[in-house]
Amino acid sequence: MSANVNHSLPLEYQTEQNRLNILGFWIFLGAEIVLFATLFAVYGVLGNRYAGGPTPSDIFKLNDVLIQTLLLLTSSFTCGLAVFFMRQRDMKKLLTWFVITLLLGAGFLFMEIREFIRYVHEGATMQTSAFLSSFFVLLGTHGAHVTFGIIWAIMLIIQLLQRGLTPVTARKMFIISLYWHFLDVVWIFIFTFVYLKGMVA
Amino acid sequence: MGIKWNEIFVGGDPLLVGSQIAIVLTVVAIVVGLTYFKKWGWLWREWLTTVDHKKIGIMYILSGVLMFFRGGMDGLLMKAQTARPEMNFLDAQHYNEIFTTHGVIMILFMAMPFLIGLMNVVVPLQIGARDVAFPQLNALSFWLFFSGAMLFNISFVVGGSPDAGWTSYFPLAGKEFSPGIGNNYYAIALQIAGLGTLMTGINFIVTILKMRAPGMTLMKMPMFTWTTLITSIIIVAAFPIFTVALALMTFDRLYGTHFFTLSSGGSDMLWANLFWLWGHPEVYIVILPAFGIFSEVIATFSRKTLYGYTSMVISIVGIAFLSMLVWVHHFYTMDAGPAVNSFFSITTMLIAVPTGVKIFNWLFTMRKGRIQFTTAMLWALAFVPNFVIGGVTGVMLAMAAADYQYHNTLFLVAHFHYVLIPGVVFAVFAGLYYWWPKMFGFMLNEKLGKYHFWLFTIGFNVTFMPMFFLGLKGAVRRAYTYSAESGFAPLFLVSAIGSIILAIGFAVFCYNIYWSFRYAKRNVSHDPWDARTLEWMTASPVQFYNFAVVPEVKQLDAFWHMKKRGETLTLKESDIKKIHMPSNSGLPFYMGVVFGITGFFLVFEAHIAAAVAAIGIVIGLIIRSFDYNDGYYVSVDEIKQTERTWRNVEGGTENHVG
Numbered sequence: 001m002s003a004n005v006n007h008s009l010p011l012e013y014q015t016e017q018n019r020l021n022i023l024g025f026w027i028f029l030g031a032e033i034v035l036f037a038t039l040f041a042v043y044g045v046l047g048n049r050y051a052g053g054p055t056p057s058d059i060f061k062l063n064d065v066l067i068q069t070l071l072l073l074t075s076s077f078t079c080g081l082a083v084f085f086m087r088q089r090d091m092k093k094l095l096t097w098f099v100i101t102l103l104l105g106a107g108f109l110f111m112e113i114r115e116f117i118r119y120v121h122e123g124a125t126m127q128t129s130a131f132l133s134s135f136f137v138l139l140g141t142h143g144a145h146v147t148f149g150i151i152w153a154i155m156l157i158i159q160l161l162q163r164g165l166t167p168v169t170a171r172k173m174f175i176i177s178l179y180w181h182f183l184d185v186v187w188i189f190i191f192t193f194v195y196l197k198g199m200v201a
Numbered sequence: 202m203g204i205k206w207n208e209i210f211v212g213g214d215p216l217l218v219g220s221q222i223a224i225v226l227t228v229v230a231i232v233v234g235l236t237y238f239k240k241w242g243w244l245w246r247e248w249l250t251t252v253d254h255k256k257i258g259i260m261y262i263l264s265g266v267l268m269f270f271r272g273g274m275d276g277l278l279m280k281a282q283t284a285r286p287e288m289n290f291l292d293a294q295h296y297n298e299i300f301t302t303h304g305v306i307m308i309l310f311m312a313m314p315f316l317i318g319l320m321n322v323v324v325p326l327q328i329g330a331r332d333v334a335f336p337q338l339n340a341l342s343f344w345l346f347f348s349g350a351m352l353f354n355i356s357f358v359v360g361g362s363p364d365a366g367w368t369s370y371f372p373l374a375g376k377e378f379s380p381g382i383g384n385n386y387y388a389i390a391l392q393i394a395g396l397g398t399l400m401t402g403i404n405f406i407v408t409i410l411k412m413r414a415p416g417m418t419l420m421k422m423p424m425f426t427w428t429t430l431i432t433s434i435i436i437v438a439a440f441p442i443f444t445v446a447l448a449l450m451t452f453d454r455l456y457g458t459h460f461f462t463l464s465s466g467g468s469d470m471l472w473a474n475l476f477w478l479w480g481h482p483e484v485y486i487v488i489l490p491a492f493g494i495f496s497e498v499i500a501t502f503s504r505k506t507l508y509g510y511t512s513m514v515i516s517i518v519g520i521a522f523l524s525m526l527v528w529v530h531h532f533y534t535m536d537a538g539p540a541v542n543s544f545f546s547i548t549t550m551l552i553a554v555p556t557g558v559k560i561f562n563w564l565f566t567m568r569k570g571r572i573q574f575t576t577a578m579l580w581a582l583a584f585v586p587n588f589v590i591g592g593v594t595g596v597m598l599a600m601a602a603a604d605y606q607y608h609n610t611l612f613l614v615a616h617f618h619y620v621l622i623p624g625v626v627f628a629v630f631a632g633l634y635y636w637w638p639k640m641f642g643f644m645l646n647e648k649l650g651k652y653h654f655w656l657f658t659i660g661f662n663v664t665f666m667p668m669f670f671l672g673l674k675g676a677v678r679r680a681y682t683y684s685a686e687s688g689f690a691p692l693f694l695v696s697a698i699g700s701i702i703l704a705i706g707f708a709v710f711c712y713n714i715y716w717s718f719r720y721a722k723r724n725v726s727h728d729p730w731d732a733r734t735l736e737w738m739t740a741s742p743v744q745f746y747n748f749a750v751v752p753e754v755k756q757l758d759a760f761w762h763m764k765k766r767g768e769t770l771t772l773k774e775s776d777i778k779k780i781h782m783p784s785n786s787g788l789p790f791y792m793g794v795v796f797g798i799t800g801f802f803l804v805f806e807a808h809i810a811a812a813v814a815a816i817g818i819v820i821g822l823i824i825r826s827f828d829y830n831d832g833y834y835v836s837v838d839e840i841k842q843t844e845r846t847w848r849n850v851e852g853g854t855e856n857h858v859g
Contacts, residue, residue, distance in 0.1 A: 020334045024407045027437060031399055035441035038478075042449065042460065042471065049466025051459070126458050130466030133458035137449065151819070155826045168829065 010087060011170035018171040025175045029182050036186050039141060040193060043134040047194075051129035056198025059124050061115075065195045068111045069187065072146075075104035076184035083177045086170060094173070095160060101180065102153050105146055112143050135194065142190060145183055152176060214295070216278075221358045250785040252336035254321045255743055257343050259640060261318030264347060265629070266711070268310040271354060273707060275303035277700055280664070284697035286685040296681035297364040298383065302357065304367025305387065308487065309394060310350045312621070315629040316490045317346075317401055320429045322640055323632075324405065326736035326743065327423045329414025329752050334407040336783040337825075342397040342404065344793025349394025352800050356386040360805065363387040366679065368476055368531075369450070371461035371469040376454050385804040388451045393796050395443055402436030405429055414735065416754035420514070423734045423758075424500075424507055427514055428493030431521045435482045435489070438525065443479035446472065455806055473535065477528035485524040487621070489517055491628030492559060495581045498631045499563050501732045502578035503570025506758055509562040516555030523552045533601045534608050542601035549599035556592060560585060575730070576650030580631035583658045584623045591619030594669065609679075612672025618665045630657075630710070638729050642742040643721040649713040657706030663699025667692040727847060733761040738769060740847045746835055749844045750776045770848045777840050783832040792821045 005014050013019055079101040085093035116136070119125070126136035156172050163169055235241050248256060278299050282291045291299065325333055333339050356362045363383040365374035374384050409430045413422070422430075449460040450472070459467035500507045507513060529537055529545035537545075563585060572578065594616040598604055607613060630653075637645050668676075671692050676683065683689050728737040738760045739748055749772060756762055763769045795817035802811035 020407055020411055023411060024335060024403055027403045027406050031403070031437045031441045034438055035445055038442045038445040038475065042445070042475075045468060045471055046460065046466060049468075051464075051466040053465075126452075126456070128465070130459040130462075130468070133452070133460055133467070137452060137458070137460075151823075152826070155823055159827065163829075172826075 005167075011089075011165065011167055012086075012174040013171075014167045015171075018167055021171055022175060022178075025178060029178065032182065036138075036141070036189075039134075039138045040189065043138050043194065046130040046134040047198075049130040051131075053129040053132065054122065054124045055131075056194075059119055059122060060195055060199050062195075062199060064111060064115055065191065068108050068115075069191050071104045071108040071111065072184055072187050075101045075108065076181050078104065079177050079180045083174060086165065086173050089165060091160070091165060094165075095157065098153065098157065098160075098173075102150055102157075105150050105153075105180075109143060109146055109150070112139070112146075116140075138194065139190065142183065142186055145186075149176065149179055149183060152179075216295075217358055224358065245787075246785065249790045250340075250787045252332070252340045252783050252785055252789075253745055254325050254333050254336065254339060255640065255745075257339055258318045258321030258323075260343055261314040261321060261346070262633070264350060265311050265315035265318060266714075268306050268314065268350060268354075269707065270711075272303050272306040272311050273704060275299045275306065277704055279303065280697040280700040282681060283683070283693050285694065286683055286687070286690050288682060291681065293681045294364060297366075297679070298357075298362035300679055301363045301366050301369075301387075302353075305353065305363070305391070307621075308367065308483070309391065310346075310353065312487045312625045312629075313398065314346060314350075316432075316487060316625070317342075317398070319494065319629065319632045319636065320401075320405065320425075320432075320490060323636055323736055324426050324429050325408065325412070326639070326739065326747060327426045327734050328409060328412060328417060329735050329748060329754065330408060330412040331747050331751075331780065332783065333404050334412060335404050337786050337789060338400050339404055340786065340789035341792055342400040344789045345397030345400070345796055346394045348793040348797035348800070349390045349392070349397065352393065352797055352804070353386055353390035356383060356390075356804075360386070368480070369472075370476075371450075371453075371467075371472040372463050374450065374454075374472075375462055376457075377462070382804055382806070385451075385454055385806070388447050388454060389800045389803050392444065392447045392451070393800050395440055395447070398436055399440045399444070402433040402440065405433040406437065409433070414751050414754050417759070420511070421754055421757050421759070424496035424510070424513060425490070425493035425734075428489040428496075428517055431517050432486050432489045435486050435521050435524060439479045439482035439486070442475055443483075446475035446479065449475075451803070455803070455808075470532075470535065473532050474528065477531045478525075481528040481531065482521075482524045484620075485520055488624045489520065491625045492517065494628040494632040494635075495563060495584055497732075497734065498577045498581045498635050499566050500758070501635070501730055502573045502575055502581075503567045504573075504731075505566055505570045506733075506761075507562065508565035508568075509558070510757060512558055513562055516558045519555040520552060523548055523555075527552065530599060530601075530604075533604045539601075546599055546601040550596055553592060553596055560589065560592075575634070576645070576647055576654055577631045577635040577730075579651065579654045580627045580634070583654070584627045584631075587619060587623035587627070587658070587662070591616060591621075591623060595620060607672055609677055610672035611668040611676045611678050614678045615665045615668035615672060618661075618668075622661055622665070627658075630654075635730065636736075637717075638725045638741045639736055640742060641718075642725060643717060643723050644725055644729060645717045646713050646721060649709060649716060653706050653709040653713060655706075656702055656709060660699050660702030660704070660706050664696050664703055665699070667696045667699070671696075728760075728764075731764075733758040735760050738763070740843075744843050746780045746782060746840070749780075749840050750778075772844055772848065774841065777837050777844070779837055780835040780840065781832055782835055784830050786828075786830075788821060788825055788828070792818065795821060 007014060012022065078097045082094050082097035082101060085097060116139075119132075124132055126133045153176055156169070156176060159172065160169050235244060248260065251257065278291060279296065282288050282296055321333070321339070325331070361381045361383040363369065363374075363379075363386055365379055365384055365387075369384060369387055372378055374387070409422070409426055449458070452458040453460050453462060453467075459465040461467050461469050461472040463469065496507050496513065526548040527545055529541060530549045533542050533545075563581075574582075594612070598607065598613060598616055634645050634650055637643075671689055672678075674689065676687070676689050676693075683693070725741055727739060727741050729741070730737070735752055735754070736743075738752060752759065752763070760769070795814060799811050799814040799818060802808075802814055
């Protein structure tokens, strides 16, 4: 419903349908919080059931995880810059920072896949123990979200190039930024409750 | 592991062969019929691609009726098997499959679509909106639900049904004890349907919060809209838990992980907890909208405003909150310890308080009302005593210590049927008789409706009342037979006879739909019940844009007060403006199909084929991302034309209402 345009609001909030979409996405993120909370609960229950297999301190490497964290946290910051320049109607800077965000995300994903491959080569597969099952599914769900976000973002970049900044593309940009920040927040929990806790124990 | 073709079509059993033949004949009949009457284009344009909430609602309801038939057949087969001791009608495996599919279908593929269907039809109308917030997402929700339902149903003849109960407890549901593919169907079909439900929840929260007519504050919303809002919130809070549980089940069964296994550190109790963390709120997801329906029906046919409106709202919020805190009462006997059991015992009993408040409010609504005994009202009247039996036996079960005596007996089965049938099934029947004229422009036959009502309620009591006593005598549930010495035989026979009466009642309902479609008087008025809420303000059947001019709301029961002020049927031409509507889309239907295909290959553990099919899902999402179709406008002339056919338009010449 494209009626009800309100020019005093930021571009992404100007149409009624945009406001509905943004609220709907916030509620969707609420459902995502429940989803990840459940996965964390499962990890909380199963995370110390090694069944004679490798333990977190056997396999986790702090350096790799720090690099992943750095990549993802920075990408959240650059995503914020992209939205900032969207508000300034500066298409060139918006695209620049958005592409940087994606490259950082892809770097994170590359590191994560490399980490998973290393685990599997060390005999730590998701069939090895309940700990590893819950580890791989929790991390894999987050990684799948990042992958999905990257594909989504590429589609959006094409649309930004085709159409420029309109209320619709601005709304899409704003929503993907919410999604991206959300993944960052989830990662902070993963970093704390999976990696740090695992390496301290 | 690839698909073994000889495993796909399970044969041999005459029931299965009969079903296979029936399915093939039905499909052939549908294809031939559509081709002969040249209805393919109509089907595609009017239904498969529709984004109209009313049509989506009708498709949900139609699916609910079909699934009721399937679930009911399962119930009848069980009753036939237990009618006499040591019957050999079904073997143990077949019985396991049938009680599993009966439970899943009745809760998830019958109760849910019936209620979501009514929500779809009614809620946007009750709040004076043109559609839901996300019409295309709404269509996607429906097609995902439908895809999941079909996938689940073909398990009967293709590959084998799930057989671990609707709760699918581990380790029984795991690969070790259920090596076939039956439980794959459970994990994957419910996942697909569940995604649709989650989207429905999000859609309705936004719709109700943001699209209400001017003046309709939260505390002026009709009760059915309130219950839909709270239900949607429970859906968003609870369904992701099920999503995770089913995903982990899929991983355990398909990829050999150890979430719920007995070996390598898995925990079978984790499944029980996750399942009921979703499963108990699910009970309230189906019961709260039903409460909303009863509130509307009772207020309308008592000719009074709902008594204790505020306390009704507070009690549904309270029930929603408590629903998340009671899940352990489903497994008191599984070694949780006295402290945990006591906590969940108390929270469970607390639910009786807000529910009791609601029961008394309904009774006080009827007090001194001028009650009209329509079919819809009869269902609401019958609901109260029958549901109270269910509620009281629920409190008996809530006491953890006592539950050790009757857990897993037919007492429990009788209890939840006494909650769900009066609570949900009576409600959807009440809702259907009540809102039918709004959906189709004619009424269901009241006389047939009353036969339906009496056969169904009597049959229901004859079926399930004996099961309380069987349970107290120690008859366990999910046992496919019993010995003659047990002494259970007479009560089981009574119960089986009751189920036949119940089935005849349902058959009368189906005949009523058929009869009314053919013979009922058309063009009933827009307000045949002299009702109270906004959906009755607009034409029956509702024009596709719902309201020519969005009504302004001043108080609760807005339409009732408008009628009192005499300001309903005349429309000023100058108030009519062009209306923006969303365009139809084939994408939701396509998504349902690719999800179904992907799911089918996953069920058969054909991973490469599933991955290929999943590309179709991604393509669908990309197409959606590039879809900039912004809908279209309905012209003022077209609106005037449509409105003149049923009401006064100032300056208009025609006037034929009723």
